[in-house]
Amino acid sequence: MTTPTPLWRQLQATAQVLLDVQAGRSMTQVLERVERTLRPGVQALAFQVMRSLGRAQALRRALARRAPSPPVDALLCSALALIATDDDPPYEAFTLVDQAVEAAKRQGTTRASADFVNACLRRFLRERERLMAVTASDPVARWNHPAWWIQRLQVDHPQHWEAILRASNTQAPMGLRVNVRRTTVDHFMEHLEAAGLAGTRQGGSAVVLERAVPVHHIPGFEQGWVSVQDPGAQLAAPLLLHGLASAGSAHVLDACAAPGGKTAHLLEAGAGQVTALDIDPHRCERIHANLARLGLPAQVLAADAGQPATWWNGDLFDAILLDAPCTASGIVRRHPDVRWLRRETDIDQLAAVQARLLSTLWPLLKPGGRLLYCTCSVFCREGSQQVKAFLAHNTDALLQASPGHLMPQFWAGGRTVPDNQNGDHDGFFYALLEKRLA
Secondary structure: OOOOOOHHHHHHHHHHHHHHHHOOOOHHHHHHOOOOOOHHHHHHHHHHHHHOHHHHHHHHHHHOOOOOOHHHHHHHHHHHHHHOOOOOOOOOHHHHHHHHHHHHHHOOOOHHHHHHHHHHHHHHHHOHHHHHHHHHOOHHHHHOOOHHHHHHHHHHOOOOHHHHHHHHOOOOOEEEEEOOOOOOHHHHHHHHHHOOOOEEEOOOOEEEEOOOOOHHHOOOOOOOOEEEOOOOHHHHHHHHHOOOOOHHHOEEEEOOOOOOHHHHHHHHOOOOEEEEEEOOHHHHHHHHHHHHHHOOOOEEEEOOOOOHHHOOOOOOEEEEEEEOOOOOOOOOOOOOOHHHHOOOHHHHHHHHHHHHHHHHHHHHEEEEEEEEEEEOOOOHHHOHHHHHHHHHHOOOEEEEEEEEEEOOEEEEOOEEEOOOOOOOEOOEEEEEEEEOOO
16 A cells, blocks of 8 residues: 655645756656656646746745745745645645645755745735735736736727636647547547546547546547647648548648647548658657557658758648647747746747748748648737738738637637637647649
């Protein structure tokens, strides 16, 4: 019989995750290095800390004018984020205080540091209502996003910025894509119900689970019936292929393909041949693994899409999917650390990469062919403004009917929030461009 992991150990590890994120490291990579027995609990706590970090830091400043050492500050802010949540806290407040103090004692800090953590947390419990009111006027504390991020959303989406921030602070559901080459959505739903899992169909081959489960619990996963993919990401393949005259024999380029979800969907949706590129050889291995599980063939190349001379054979493509590198500002409910990792200057730097890829790949497309430009960003600089600039410089490009900016949203109380779209999905931008015939 295994002994339950003490909460103080989980809090120590969670504080270290916060320190690593503050040092610029991705939480996904950091969590992979957490001790296996600790990882599930630490991941759950770290996700909640990232979603409440703005408020926690504001509370810490209200409780102590001088910041303690970084390790102590990370532990204190982690505890405050978990205690000061609007949702049900993962543990009773006094349990969290007791275990945070124990964590401070055991992480090699001075007795004074443990006393400091204890004093701050107990003062918060005594003065909670006042302190929460004091920090409520701070936009970063209220919305748990950096100030520059909030301000940019206010400019880009003046009617929806609050709804975007609310949606971004929710927990993302587990979205699935049914492989229609292996089974039907109806057949999969029957097996899902038989396995005791609740799910909702969301158009096309998308299913959203009521609660996330390990993939080996999903019926037919190992047999290639289904893949994990957000419903918003599942729009790419049908947008690119629907109505394309040569869809069944089309040679499609997936220019930034890893981990291979859209590559697989293109093949499931009937693309004749797909060439999938990614600049990282290790990420290409994930493409190979995903395609092998699904029983799908594709040409996978470890190459830079922006340097065709190193990989292109000169044959024009019928269609190109450019899922361009971006800030990932549309998927922060799934990756809540992104908001704290990004800097405002990243937007222009990434927009330059996107523009370079667009201009480089456009000549590789046949006349009459299509290029679908997409990003998982809600910032206009990476979406509508990027496409507007491209169209201004490429008179042979026609913008076809496509969604544009899709706001991140969630299902709550029997309705989708915000109400301007259907379903539960992350934030994306889609623009379908067609090359004029000569």
